[in-house]
Amino acid sequence: MNFFPKWCNTLRPVIGAGAAAGGLYVVALVAYGASPKTLNVGFAPEQPVPFSHALHAGELGLDCRYCHTTVEKGARAAIPPTETCMNCHTRIRPQSDLLAPVFASWSDGSSVRWKRVHDLPDYVYFDHSAHVTRGVACVSCHGRVDTMERVRQEQPLSMGWCLDCHRNPTPNLRPPEFVTAMDWTPDRAPEVIGAEIAAQKHIQPSTDCSTCHR
Amino acid sequence: MTVDSTSALHLDEPYARPVLVEGDRDIAAVTRRVCGVVEAPKPPKAWYVAITITSAMTVMLFGCVAYLIATGVGVWGNNSPAFWGWDIVNFVFWVGIAHAGTLISAILFLLRQKWRTSINRAAEAMTLFAVCCAGLYPSIHVGRIWVAYWLFPVPNQMQMWPNFRSPLLWDVFAVSTYATVSLLFWYMGLVPDLATLRDRATTKLRKGLYGFFALGWCGSARHWQRYERAYLILAALATPLVLSVHSVVSFDFAVSQVPGWHTTIFPPYFVAGAIFSGFGMVVTTMVPARELFGLKELVTLRHLENMNKVILATGSMVGLAYATEFFIAWYGGNPYERFVFLNRALGPYWWAYWLMVFCNVVAPQFLWVKKIRTNLWAMFVISIFVNIGMWLERFVIVVTSLTRDYLPTSWGYFAPTWVDICTFAGTFGLFLTLFLLFCRYLPMVAIAEVKTVLPAAHPHGGHGHKEGAHHG
Numbered sequence: 001m002n003f004f005p006k007w008c009n010t011l012r013p014v015i016g017a018g019a020a021a022g023g024l025y026v027v028a029l030v031a032y033g034a035s036p037k038t039l040n041v042g043f044a045p046e047q048p049v050p051f052s053h054a055l056h057a058g059e060l061g062l063d064c065r066y067c068h069t070t071v072e073k074g075a076r077a078a079i080p081p082t083e084t085c086m087n088c089h090t091r092i093r094p095q096s097d098l099l100a101p102v103f104a105s106w107s108d109g110s111s112v113r114w115k116r117v118h119d120l121p122d123y124v125y126f127d128h129s130a131h132v133t134r135g136v137a138c139v140s141c142h143g144r145v146d147t148m149e150r151v152r153q154e155q156p157l158s159m160g161w162c163l164d165c166h167r168n169p170t171p172n173l174r175p176p177e178f179v180t181a182m183d184w185t186p187d188r189a190p191e192v193i194g195a196e197i198a199a200q201k202h203i204q205p206s207t208d209c210s211t212c213h214r
Numbered sequence: 215m216t217v218d219s220t221s222a223l224h225l226d227e228p229y230a231r232p233v234l235v236e237g238d239r240d241i242a243a244v245t246r247r248v249c250g251v252v253e254a255p256k257p258p259k260a261w262y263v264a265i266t267i268t269s270a271m272t273v274m275l276f277g278c279v280a281y282l283i284a285t286g287v288g289v290w291g292n293n294s295p296a297f298w299g300w301d302i303v304n305f306v307f308w309v310g311i312a313h314a315g316t317l318i319s320a321i322l323f324l325l326r327q328k329w330r331t332s333i334n335r336a337a338e339a340m341t342l343f344a345v346c347c348a349g350l351y352p353s354i355h356v357g358r359i360w361v362a363y364w365l366f367p368v369p370n371q372m373q374m375w376p377n378f379r380s381p382l383l384w385d386v387f388a389v390s391t392y393a394t395v396s397l398l399f400w401y402m403g404l405v406p407d408l409a410t411l412r413d414r415a416t417t418k419l420r421k422g423l424y425g426f427f428a429l430g431w432c433g434s435a436r437h438w439q440r441y442e443r444a445y446l447i448l449a450a451l452a453t454p455l456v457l458s459v460h461s462v463v464s465f466d467f468a469v470s471q472v473p474g475w476h477t478t479i480f481p482p483y484f485v486a487g488a489i490f491s492g493f494g495m496v497v498t499t500m501v502p503a504r505e506l507f508g509l510k511e512l513v514t515l516r517h518l519e520n521m522n523k524v525i526l527a528t529g530s531m532v533g534l535a536y537a538t539e540f541f542i543a544w545y546g547g548n549p550y551e552r553f554v555f556l557n558r559a560l561g562p563y564w565w566a567y568w569l570m571v572f573c574n575v576v577a578p579q580f581l582w583v584k585k586i587r588t589n590l591w592a593m594f595v596i597s598i599f600v601n602i603g604m605w606l607e608r609f610v611i612v613v614t615s616l617t618r619d620y621l622p623t624s625w626g627y628f629a630p631t632w633v634d635i636c637t638f639a640g641t642f643g644l645f646l647t648l649f650l651l652f653c654r655y656l657p658m659v660a661i662a663e664v665k666t667v668l669p670a671a672h673p674h675g676g677h678g679h680k681e682g683a684h685h686g
Contacts (some may be wrong), residue, residue, distance in 0.1 A: 002427025027368050035371040160373035193586070 036156040044152030045115040048101045057182070058146035064138050064180040071138075073128040079114055082106050097199050116144070117151050125214045135173040135197050142174075146182040162212065166205040170194030173203065215578055234329055234667045235460040236511040241665050242510070248407075248659045249414055251507045257610060257654050258506055265650045271643020285359045289633045296616045296628040302466075303608040304638050307491070308348035308645075309389060309463055310484075313456060315341025316396055319403070320452035323445075329520055331663040332512045335407075337496050337603025338400040339656075343497070343648040345393045347641040352385070357416050367600065381465035388462035391453050400425060400450045406430050406441065407657040430568045460488040467611065474554040474615035476541065483535035487604060489526035490574070494600030499646075503653060512659050515588050522587040529578030532607075538576065550620065558614045562627055566610050573603025650671040 030052035031037055056062050064072060067080035082105040087097060105112045118141075120126055132138070137147070143154025155161060165172055178184040186193050197203065204209075235244070251257075282289055292299040315338040322330040353362050365386045367375055376383045409431035412424035431437060464484035467475035497518060504513040543555040558567050577599040581587040586596075613628045652658070665671060 003422060003428065004430040008430070029373075031369040037371065156371070158371035160371050162371050196500060 032213045036158040053148045071128045083142045140172045173197045248657045248661045268643045270648040273648050275640020292628040295624045295626045300634040301351045306608045307605045308344045310488035310491040311495045312341045312344035313488035314496045318458050320449040323449045328667050335660045339652045341446040343645045381469045384462045388459045392459045460484045472615045473550040482513045486528050486531040491604035493525045497597035522581045526581040533575035563614045570606035573599040586589035
């Protein structure tokens with residue numbers, strides 16, 4: 001009359017362990033599985049033009065600000081207009097097939113449809129100028145762009161990741177003149193330099209909700 | 215009392231135990247009667263009619279919830295200044311109803327009130343179904359329901375924790391603990407009865423399903439010994455919850471600084487109200503259910519009368535709390551508090567306030583009369599009044615205070631939308647659908663427990679088998 005045969009009794013510790021492990025699994029799933037660290041890092045979409053940062057920023061040594069002109073003044077770091085490309089490419093490789101979308105854009109005035117890599121949620125207010133002018137380097141958030149053939153997301157850009165730096169900014173501060181340098185190595189411990197800059201510029205990042213969620 | 219007193223008077227003699235099971239009072243008959251409801255090839259016609267209506271309402275509920283999730287909480291009437299509206303009102307209303315089951319099964323068990331045995335199963339089931347309806351509201355009113363897990367303290371990418379100082383978080387724990395313990399308590403009590411159904415089953419499907427959920431119960435002495443022990447432990451665990459859950463719910467209001475909410479009377483007042491509304495709902499559902507499924511001899515008039523007495527007592531407590539609130543508003547000398555209470559009674563929501571007073575304070579007073587509290591129609595009508603009144607109580611508390619707070623520039627008048635109304639009606643559909651399914655597929659009365667109050671279990675008297683016996 002019993003639904004369960006006797007050997008089911010041996011399953012009891014397994015079921016108990018399974019229930020406990022199941023709880024832990026859910027917590028781990030939310031903590032790691034649903035984190036941008038897992039979901040977003042490494043995102044590197046194919047772009048309409050195979051623009052190589054490794055070539056332009058690395059080999060040729062163009063400064064970030066040559067193209068991303070507004071980064072020190074505005075909230076956004078500005079995707080350069082086609083005109084910026086054409087400053088050089090009217091003369092350099094003007095027949096290249098790879099550049100066809102750029103030339104098309106140049107001739108009819110439409111935009112090149114670049115794909116956004118670093119995309120914060122709409123409810124987050126982020127200002128590039130506030131960070132760059134205080135000495136947070138490009139490389140701190142975007143990684144070694146000068147070695148990337150195709151740009152990929154290096155950092156999680158999660159809220160916890162933002163807060164890590166807002167709570168303790170000193171390891172990520174450097175003299176503003178080196179902000180765009182990709183391979184700058186501090187001569188002393190970065191915390192010491194960062195602490196000096198923080199004291200000098202009165203850098204006390206806020207962690208209020210309204211700092212980023214306005 | 216003289217020897218030739220009538221039997222009705224006899225019941226009120228303190229030393230004569232009332233008859234808890236009427237009619238055919240042998241052990242097998244109880245099993246036959248309760249299992250008969252489940253095993254009947256077809257339920258009564260009224261069951262089909264009822265479940266057609268209630269399941270349609272449930273579909274409407276799911277539709278409203280889907281619309282809300284797809285569109286946003288703006289589809290409800292909640293708006294400045296009443297940011298809390300029917301969602302909170304209905305949440306508190308359903309949580310309150312959920313209190314009767316555990317009170318009957320845990321507190322009355324610990325107090326050895328044997329009359330609980332006939333009604334505890336159904337009341338506990340109602341508790342669970344009411345918690346389902348209540349739990350729905352907090353999870354959908356967060357707006358972005360896909361991040362509702364933020365309510366729980368799970369490590370996450372935002373490095374954010376819920377606000378442990380907020381009573382809304384305490385609520386999450388209080389209600390989820392309550393739901394868990396109620397479910398365990400109910401299910402554990404079901405196990406021996408499920409085994410009975412399994413052993414009587416004639417089809418493979420029934421045997422398999424009831425057998426699976428009976429967890430291998432074979433009724434051995436060791437099983438019973440462990441069962442009794444575990445039941446006692448769960449009853450002891452559930453007892454403080456009856457008091458704590460609605461206290462915590464009342465903190466949602468009492469911890470804030472809104473006039474009319476910020477009072478220390480809220481926890482006891484809410485608990486009394488919850489038990490009041492819970493018993494109201496038990497009477498509302500049990501009166502028709504015992505007729506429909508022929509359980510009149512198990513759920514006797516005596517049971518209903520006892521529940522009506524609880525309604526009378528808790529209803530009077532609620533009335534006392536209303537009066538105390540007014541007294542303190544006057545005696546405390548706080549002009550804001552005084553205004554809020556005058557506004558409750560005489561302001562734009564006067565109709566809700568006085569309807570509430572009639573339903574909660576005046577209507578139950580009729581239960582002093584024995585003729586009324588033993589009349590099925592009368593108690594049914596009064597229990598409906600109790601349900602309406604307790605819903606209005608939460609409405610009055612939430613809405614009158616919010617629409618008339620410190621700043622007269624932001625005063626307003628709350629109006630529900632059709633989504634509010636259909637969602638609320640839909641929760642009744644869900645509640646009743648689950649209850650109807652429960653009546654049809656699970657033993658509505660705790661078979662094993664009722665047997666313990668039969669004469670066969672007490673060869674030395676008690677519970678009316680030896681009228682006038684001087685011992686228990």
